[in-house]
Amino acid sequence: MKRKECLMTLDIQDNPLFYFGPVHCREGELTSFVQNLTNIPVKSIDVEFTATIAGKDHYKVMSTGPLTGHSQVQLIPGLED
Numbered sequence: 001m002k003r004k005e006c007l008m009t010l011d012i013q014d015n016p017l018f019y020f021g022p023v024h025c026r027e028g029e030l031t032s033f034v035q036n037l038t039n040i041p042v043k044s045i046d047v048e049f050t051a052t053i054a055g056k057d058h059y060k061v062m063s064t065g066p067l068t069g070h071s072q073v074q075l076i077p078g079l080e081d
Contacts, residue, residue, distance in 0.1 A: 012042075020045060031076045039069035049077045 012019050019038050034045060045064045050057070058079040067073060 016045075029076075030079055031074060033072055033074050034064055034067070035072045036067040036069060041066065041068045047075055049075075049079060051079050053079060 020034055020036060030049065030051060032047065032049070034047060036042060043066060045067065047062050047064065049060045049062065052058070060077045060079060062075045062077055064073045064075065
């Protein structure tokens with residue numbers, strides 16, 4: 001692994017938004033896209049969803065699975081009332 005990739009790997013946990021970008025959600029449906037902004041593949045990213053629907057709180061954690069460099073994945077948590 002190259003020196004720059006080693007430093008990025010060490011920094012990812014402290015500064016995830018520098019390396020992984022959320023993409024805007026679609027209106028009316030809770031969905032999210034996660035982008036790997038680096039050229040370093042990752043094993044998985046956990047994303048926490050919280051929402052209040054009809055006065056009821058919902059919570060769900062989803063994993064992206066493997067992400068290659070400069071790739072994107074869509075997550076649909078399916079939160080319903």
